[in-house]
Amino acid sequence: MAEGYKKIFWGIVIATFNITLGVIKVLPTFIGWIVVLTGLLELEKNNSGEAFSSSKKATKILAAMSFGGMFLSFLGNGNVESFLPLMFYPLFVVVIELVVFHKILAASVHHFSELNQHKTASIYISKDRMYLIIMGISLVFLVISLTFNQATMGIVGAILAILSRVYLLTIMSALGKEEHTAKDNAFI
Amino acid sequence: MAINSRIFKGVLLLVTILVIVGYSLVIYFRLDQPVFFDHYYDKRIYINEEQYQEISFNLSYITNVHDDRVVTQITFPEHPEVTIQASEYAYNAPFNWGSEKNKTPGDVYGRYSVRNVICKMIELPQKEDLNKIVLTHAKVLFDDASEITVDIGEINLYAYMPGEIPLEHVSTSGSSDGTGETRYRLLGNLTLTAIDSPLMANVKDSVQWEINNNIPNDSLGMTFQEGSFLDVTSRIGSMTGDIISEYTLFDIHPKLTFVDDAGIQYTQHFYNIDSLYHNYSFMTLYKYIKARGAI
Numbered sequence: 236m237a238e239g240y241k242k243i244f245w246g247i248v249i250a251t252f253n254i255t256l257g258v259i260k261v262l263p264t265f266i267g268w269i270v271v272l273t274g275l276l277e278l279e280k281n282n283s284g285e286a287f288s289s290s291k292k293a294t295k296i297l298a299a300m301s302f303g304g305m306f307l308s309f310l311g312n313g314n315v316e317s318f319l320p321l322m323f324y325p326l327f328v329v330v331i332e333l334v335v336f337h338k339i340l341a342a343s344v345h346h347f348s349e350l351n352q353h354k355t356a357s358i359y360i361s362k363d364r365m366y367l368i369i370m371g372i373s374l375v376f377l378v379i380s381l382t383f384n385q386a387t388m389g390i391v392g393a394i395l396a397i398l399s400r401v402y403l404l405t406i407m408s409a410l411g412k413e414e415h416t417a418k419d420n421a422f423i
Numbered sequence: 424m425a426i427n428s429r430i431f432k433g434v435l436l437l438v439t440i441l442v443i444v445g446y447s448l449v450i451y452f453r454l455d456q457p458v459f460f461d462h463y464y465d466k467r468i469y470i471n472e473e474q475y476q477e478i479s480f481n482l483s484y485i486t487n488v489h490d491d492r493v494v495t496q497i498t499f500p501e502h503p504e505v506t507i508q509a510s511e512y513a514y515n516a517p518f519n520w521g522s523e524k525n526k527t528p529g530d531v532y533g534r535y536s537v538r539n540v541i542c543k544m545i546e547l548p549q550k551e552d553l554n555k556i557v558l559t560h561a562k563v564l565f566d567d568a569s570e571i572t573v574d575i576g577e578i579n580l581y582a583y584m585p586g587e588i589p590l591e592h593v594s595t596s597g598s599s600d601g602t603g604e605t606r607y608r609l610l611g612n613l614t615l616t617a618i619d620s621p622l623m624a625n626v627k628d629s630v631q632w633e634i635n636n637n638i639p640n641d642s643l644g645m646t647f648q649e650g651s652f653l654d655v656t657s658r659i660g661s662m663t664g665d666i667i668s669e670y671t672l673f674d675i676h677p678k679l680t681f682v683d684d685a686g687i688q689y690t691q692h693f694y695n696i697d698s699l700y701h702n703y704s705f706m707t708l709y710k711y712i713k714a715r716g717a718i
Binding site for chain 1 (some may be wrong): 444448706
């Protein structure tokens with residue numbers, strides 16, 4: 236289990252801070268999402284059922300979108316927003332990201348509950364809530380900024396989105412360190 | 424987890440609603456074609472002047488923020504003999520290799536961009552018809568070969584011949600709050616016989632001007648004594664608060680005609696009636712476009 240969360244952690248790191256050498260992106264965003272996907276496959280191995288299937292689907296979409304986004308930025312001269320149907324493209328990426336991580340956290344909480352680790356489960360419930368709230372506010376700022384081409388709101392939205400990613404990193408790193416075996420004496 | 428699930432669904436629902444509203448607003452705010460401001464300019468052209476004179480004026484327009492077309496040529500269907508060089512780039516280098524070229528000019532305000540076309544006259548019309556030239560429509564050509572014909576307001580050319588007049592210029596002052604004053608000393612008795620300013624009617628909501636503290640038309644027929652002062656004051660600023668008059672661009676040169684005791688006629692123009700610098704914002708531009716009926 237811990238291995239899976241570690242992979243997800245590094246996947247987010249790559250997706251957030253793309254490594255660029257000169258003009259070539261050594262590790263583009265979609266590679267990051269693929270690493271997240273391998274992490275999810277790892278988690279699934281240790282987990283019976285389809286708990287992580289929706290996150291897996293969403294991560295695949297996310298990887299495809301970032302891959303497509305790379306070509307879009309070549310075509311549109313870096314100005315995707317000028318083409319009306321793609322105006323909210325950056326936002327859709329953030330929404331799918333929200334789906335991926337909320338679903339991962341929900342599955343992890345479910346997993347801890349099954350292991351009778353109710354205390355740990357409740358910690359991650361509140362972390363998930365915090366993540367949802369930061370991302371929700373960030374999304375609202377981003378939609379308004381894209382609609383009115385308002386730079387200040389866009390900056391606030393982007394800062395909140397980065398903050399939520401950093402928060403997510405701390406959550407994933409903590410999840411990697413948790414005990415993932417059954418405990419009989421864990422009660423709230 | 425039930426609460427989180429509700430927050431999650433709530434966020435998705437809210438974002439979906441905001442995106443739908445956002446798309447509708449973006450489509451609503453979109454301009455079908457650029458909107459040119461109204462321009463009322465008197466353009467002075469020296470005649471009997473061998474020297475080079477640069478006659479230029481600016482035409483401004485509002486367009487969509489991501490409209491990356493640039494005006495390359497402007498012609499006047501009513502007066503094809505008036506040839507101008509039009510450019511949106513302030514420093515028009517013949518070969519623009521720099522990265523500046525990739526950047527579309529203009530000031531961005533939300534979903535709109537205000538652009539400025541610098542028009543320089545390169546061929547002047549024949550001297551004799553100069554005063555008859557009134558430009559109201561322009562055919563604008565963009566760099567993607569699209570073309571539109573727009574109403575630009577009114578640009579009047581007039582021939583100007585520097586001549587003797589028994590008025591001695593004392594002072595001229597202007598302030599950014601829109602007030603200006605020009606003072607002359609009379610070197611002979613002069614009677615004001617005519618005030619010509621065909622463009623003044625178009626900007627009457629934004630311009631107040633006075634001759635010796637009188638409304639100009641009340642001063643008609645008045646005789647100014649030798650040694651006294653002639654004060655022409657102007658106050659610029661929208662009095663009605665109407666957005667169209669507020670955003671009208673003008674530079675008007677009213678012409679005063681005087682007759683002296685010997686019956687000799689003199690003319691004098693005033694140059695202090697010039698529109699103020701505008702502070703645009705997305706909402707005021709929207710109001711302007713709506714008032715113009717463009718959306």
